[in-house]
Amino acid sequence: MPPECSVYTGELHAIAEAIKLSTNLNAKDSVIFTDSLSSSQSIKQPYPKHPILKNIKTQLYEMRLQGKNIELVWIPSHIGIPGNEEADVAAKEASADPSAKIISKIPYTDMKPVIKTYIRNIWHDRWHKNQNNKLLQINPNLNPVQYMGMCRRYQVILTRLRTGHTKLTHQHLLQRDVARKCETCQTNLDVNHILLDCPSYQRQRRASGLPGDLREILTPQNIDRLVTFLKCINILCDI
Numbered sequence: 001m002p003p004e005c006s007v008y009t010g011e012l013h014a015i016a017e018a019i020k021l022s023t024n025l026n027a028k029d030s031v032i033f034t035d036s037l038s039s040s041q042s043i044k045q046p047y048p049k050h051p052i053l054k055n056i057k058t059q060l061y062e063m064r065l066q067g068k069n070i071e072l073v074w075i076p077s078h079i080g081i082p083g084n085e086e087a088d089v090a091a092k093e094a095s096a097d098p099s100a101k102i103i104s105k106i107p108y109t110d111m112k113p114v115i116k117t118y119i120r121n122i123w124h125d126r127w128h129k130n131q132n133n134k135l136l137q138i139n140p141n142l143n144p145v146q147y148m149g150m151c152r153r154y155q156v157i158l159t160r161l162r163t164g165h166t167k168l169t170h171q172h173l174l175q176r177d178v179a180r181k182c183e184t185c186q187t188n189l190d191v192n193h194i195l196l197d198c199p200s201y202q203r204q205r206r207a208s209g210l211p212g213d214l215r216e217i218l219t220p221q222n223i224d225r226l227v228t229f230l231k232c233i234n235i236l237c238d239i
């Protein structure tokens with residue numbers, strides 16, 4: 001099988017080949033044993049979309065018209081069943097055989113994860129190469145944020161802080177005003193300064209148990225500590 005082929009497609013292909021063998025042998029009654037639960041269940045689908053499954057159902061229908069019968073039996077595990085272990089060994093030998101026939105057609109659904117991984121790798125590459133990417137520090141692996149039942153208000157707070165765009169630090173752009181500065185340090189006010197650097201908030205950081213790493217602070221797991229800190233320094237409403 002091509003490397004892009006899913007396990008499910010491979011299992012269906014094996015069943016289709018077994019049906020073909022039974023047809024060639026002109027057997028009246030056959031039993032096919034499979035340890036693939038998904039394949040044996042999917043045979044029951046009335047309108048399958050998978051092309052190999054469609055083919056299997058057509059073959060079974062035609063055999064029934066000829067008075068032949070094929071039973072598909074699911075066996076829970078191949079361990080300890082001599083016939084199935086032999087089949088497993090044969091499958092491994094066939095996969096290592098360079099002269100083995102390789103199926104060239106696989107359903108488009110098998111290509112979806114391949115395409116997804118390809119696009120994600122390009123995205124990941126660009127994400128890391130972009131010199132002006134302010135979000136790289138917060139989310140280097142491009143993982144989606146799992147809010148886990150967090151209330152809407154806290155989701156908004158966390159997202160604004162993660163993107164670095166808050167009312168406090170960016171409202172001046174809408175008001176065409178000058179950027180706000182920290183009253184203590186006289187540096188431009190940004191999320192990094194508030195959460196990590198400004199010495200004025202050191203006591204409140206400790207009191208609220210805020211971690212010392214920006215990425216860790218801005219995870220959903222630390223939302224309660226974060227909100228406590230923002231309340232302590234009286235800027236929760238300005239996020």
Ligand SMILES: [Zn+2]
Pocket residue numbers: 182183184185186193197198199200
């Ligand atoms: Zn400061």
